[in-house]
Amino acid sequence: MKLSDFDFDLPSDLIATRPARPRTSARLLLAEGGAGIEDRRVSDLPDILRPGDLLVLNDTRVIPARLTGQRHRQTVQGEVVARIEVTLLEPAADGWRALAKPLRKLREGEVIRFGDALSATVAGIAEGELQLRFDAQGDAFDTALQKVGAMPLPPYIAALRAPDEQDRHDYQTVWARHQGAVAAPTASLHFDQPLLDRLAAMGVGFARVTLHVGAGTFLPVKVEDVASHRMHAEWGEVLPDAADAINAARHEGRRVIAVGTTALRLIESAAVPGGRVAPFRGTTDIFIHPGYQFRVTDGLMTNFHLPKSTLLMLVSALMGPQRIRDIYDHAVGSGYRFFSYGDASLLIP
Incomplete structure (x- = not known):
């Protein structure tokens, strides 16, 4: 596929420079299966997810880099x-x-x-x-x-305003634990503790992994032949208890849903033939684009990504390129807010 296949027109007024308040009031585009789109809110997740679903969370902590x-x-x-x-x-x-x-x-x-x-x-x-x-x-x-230090806001936000003290809270997940990221796992920014408690009470499980998101996540793709692009490497870790939780969910037929592309890339990096996840510690430069065969992931919660970006290629691999084009057309036409501080989508192929 060509880089131009992942281009789309995005009005500049849809680029979010501040998050929704409260976090869970952000809009959530629900796309499940091969057709149909629902406009929901992140606060609706307890009505959307099933008891037994396993959410995989990236617990990296952003440093004021x-x-x-x-x-x-x-x-x-x-x-x-x-x-x-x-x-x-x-x-x-x-x-x-x-x-x-x-x-x-x-x-x-x-x-x-x-x-x-x-x-x-x-x-x-x-x-x-x-x-x-x-x-x-x-x-x-x-x-x-x-x-x-100041929080390392993405270039498309930093070009519009300087980071401030509010970003120290806004650009950090509520479960951040291990310092080392210079960019936030932004889909995770939509959660607060009351929402986590509601999900746990209904039987949703959680597995924590760590991927230290690097500044390379914002690097543009410079080659027209997508398959020839080389990803930046990032350090990650999947501990045995997280691997066991993911493997148990898969064995029992429960869905494994990654919260954010970073969590997804890490568990796919840790997957071994047969669809099991092994403990993992090291760097990954996995590049997921259309044609990739997912080993572990059943769904993904993620924000809306830049045109021609590797993250747009990833969601196209998960849902199919035409399905993603339809989803993004709907998001733009419906005024969803884009990028790190923007709204969310829940993608279940």
Whole structure:
């Protein structure tokens, strides 16, 4: 399939820059089977799901990975000081991989100070990225980062407004546990604790997995032949109890529904022939596009994705390209809000 097969017109006023309040009041497009669409709300999930359904949740925690600092370099004329913006990508062997703007004037050995709480030395620059070695590690680094960092809103939101204190709450799931993501598993942002309690009371089960969502999730596809695209790698973990819960649900004929494309990609990465999930710990660069044969997933709750994105290709693989085109036509025509802070869909093929 070609990249142009995944294009569609999206009015800019449908791009959400703030989430629905309360979280569960977001709209939910329900598409089950080969035809028909229902317009619901996330708060309707207890009326939609079945007792015994298993929701797979990604419990990664977003770090405040966007930093603004000053770069310091000694020259023969004296010290040069200039403003710089840094976005952390992932831990490296000796520090962090990061993006910087502007990058072209940075030099190895320069110090970037992010206020009084944190500073970093540029340890290396290569292929449009830099490696930073911070002056704090462990808990001290986490504490300093919370003080000086901002939430790494997606580019399509950050272009419209700056992150603020409200995003520290809005851009974090209520079950976030393990720090390491630089983007949120956004379908999960629609849940609050009362909704989780209602679902548990009716017999819906939960399995938690961890996939640290990377900034690569926002990278555009640059090749016209979709099959030749190469995905970025992200670190994930499926513990034995989560694998056992998923396998038990499948053995008993109960539905396994991933909450978010990140949870789906991880459990499909951990699946072995025969449809079982094995414990998993490591990186995955799985690329799911039409033609992929799902091993584990029976359904997906997800937001509405960018044109020509790998996530749109994923939902097209799950539901079928024409079915997704119909769903997205309905969503645009009905004024659903798109992207990370937007509305949700529940897709059950």
